[in-house]
Amino acid sequence: MNVKRYDDCVRSSQKNQDEIFWYQGTLHHVFDGGWMWVIPFNNHQRSTNPICSVGVNFDSRRFPKTNLSAEKEFQNFLTKFPDIAIQFEDAKPIRNWVSTGRLQYSSSSCRGERFFLLPHAAGFVDALYSFGLVNTCTIIVPLAARIMKAIGSNNYTKEHFADLENLQQKLFDYNDNLVNCSYIAFSDYNLWDAWRRIWILGSSMRQWKAGVQKSLKINAGKAKELSTLDFEKNLDYLTPSFEGLGDRFFSEATAIVEKFQQSQLSANEAAQKIMSAIEVIDFLPPNYLGLADVANKDLDVASEFGSAEQKRFLFLILLRLGMLVSVLEP
Ligand SMILES: Cc1cc2nc3c(=O)[nH]c(=O)nc-3n(C[C@H](O)[C@H](O)[C@H](O)COP(=O)(O)OP(=O)(O)OC[C@H]3O[C@@H](n4cnc5c(N)ncnc54)[C@H](O)[C@@H]3O)c2cc1C
Structure with missing residues (x-):
């Protein structure tokens, strides 16, 4: 909860070029070796859900999985990317942190x-x-x-x-x-x-x-x-x-x-x-x-x-x- 609108973090003084604001949709932060999603459910006037879905994907060849807790890993990530960190200054988790291994899989036949x-x-x-x-x-x-x-x-x-x-x-x-x-x-x-x-x-x-x-x-x-x-x-x-x-x-x-x-x-x-x-x-x-x-x-x-x-x-x-x-x- 309390994830800031990214529009407010980076261009409050500028006129928005888009007709749709970033906070109204799924925001992707991309970086060398991965990307992050920020999906707010309080993205329109009649929203009743204050929660935001947040996840980071790392290329595990570049960032092999460590023994760090998911929360610590996320904090380390924010330290590396201060422009992203602004968005989470006031954020607080409302469920347990989750970290997982490789997401890709495929069956040889379906x-x-x-x-x-x-x-x-x-x-x-x-x-x-x-x-x-x-x-x-x-x-x-x-x-x-x-x-x-x-x-x-x-x-x-x-x-x-x-x-x-x-x-x-x-x-x-x-x-x-x-x-x-x-x-x-x-x-x-x-x-x-x-x-x-x-x-x-x-x-x-x-x-x-x-x-x-x-x-x-x-x-x-x-x-x-x-x-x-x-x-x-x-x-x-x-x-x-x-x-x-x-x-x-x-x-x-x-x-x-x-x-x-x-x-x-x-x-x-x-x-x-x-x-x-x-x-x-x-x-x-x-x-x-x-x-x-x-x-x-x-x-x-x-x-x-x-x-x-x-x-x-x-x-x-x-x-x-x-x-x-x-x-x-x-
Ligand atoms: C991180 C992430 C982000 C995603 N983002 C998007 C997105 O932005 N847009 C998009 O379109 N898609 C997205 N997807 C994909 C989307 O979630 C899936 O395509 C969709 O949920 C698949 O629906 P499904 O009903 O086929 O399978 P599932 O949603 O996986 O449903 C299968 C259900 O079957 C149950 N089940 C499994 N085995 C058994 C069993 N033996 N007996 C009884 N029940 C069982 C499971 O518990 C589950 O509830 C994302 C996926 C991930 C992992």
Whole structure:
């Protein structure tokens, strides 16, 4: 409790650039070798919960686990980062401190006779990009369709679930690469600044290509085409991809960051290469989300879209509902 709003700690005298304040969402502090989450539950006017969730993730290769208590470890961490420490000057814990070992795990297979492991049971990489519930929802929709088919035919053969296992592995691999390169890039401001743009690009490209951004202008034919896609059999639409940039765009970007890790590129060289790869994308609107402008550090997707964003989300929800209906109807 009593974790300060970070907005008040660092820029009380400045006008906020964002339409959304940091304390209103999940705040990530990133540092060389790890990151920290600060998730306040008293983040809006009608909040009744004064508690804030706080956690620090260390790369255990850089910061091997010690015998120190979790509380002492946290205090040592704050001593190293006085700019973060300000936020916790008045904070007091309301439950026991918890420290744990390595968080990552994965199963070699997630399907068997009459079972299928959902994403969080099958594997976990890192909470950095909050893929947990998204991945679970991604798998549940086509899994439900397959289970109903299995019930209908009384045939639970695990082969029927092979493509889903394949998709689940792709979701893990994408998250794994994204997180790994993030931890590498945390050590250099410019490289991290470039790499987070790859993440934003990957999160928005599919919607952009699908015309969702132009959802309000979508014509009847296109809407029909979207609603009649065979969501059950064709899993391509759920597979992480950088639509229109080719299969290699993401792997080439990760290779650049890994070259920095292997000392084959300096951090600035790697950052410039990534920015160049973004700059040459010629089919996005000029300065799409400000991603290609290295001087623009305020990549605020919410304020970029304003009220149109709300309409876009509504469309996405409708699209999802359409998917569920198409799956649930026999
Ligand atoms: C530190 C951290 C931060 C995260 N942050 C985010 C985030 O910001 N956004 C996001 O989307 N996701 C996040 N996630 C992931 C998210 O929490 C999971 O994806 C989600 O909780 C998975 O839901 P689930 O129901 O599949 O599994 P769980 O929530 O793990 O539920 C499984 C339940 O089954 C119970 N259980 C296990 N074995 C048995 C048994 N044999 N008998 C009976 N019960 C049993 C368990 O006790 C548990 O209650 C985070 C995860 C972690 C660890």
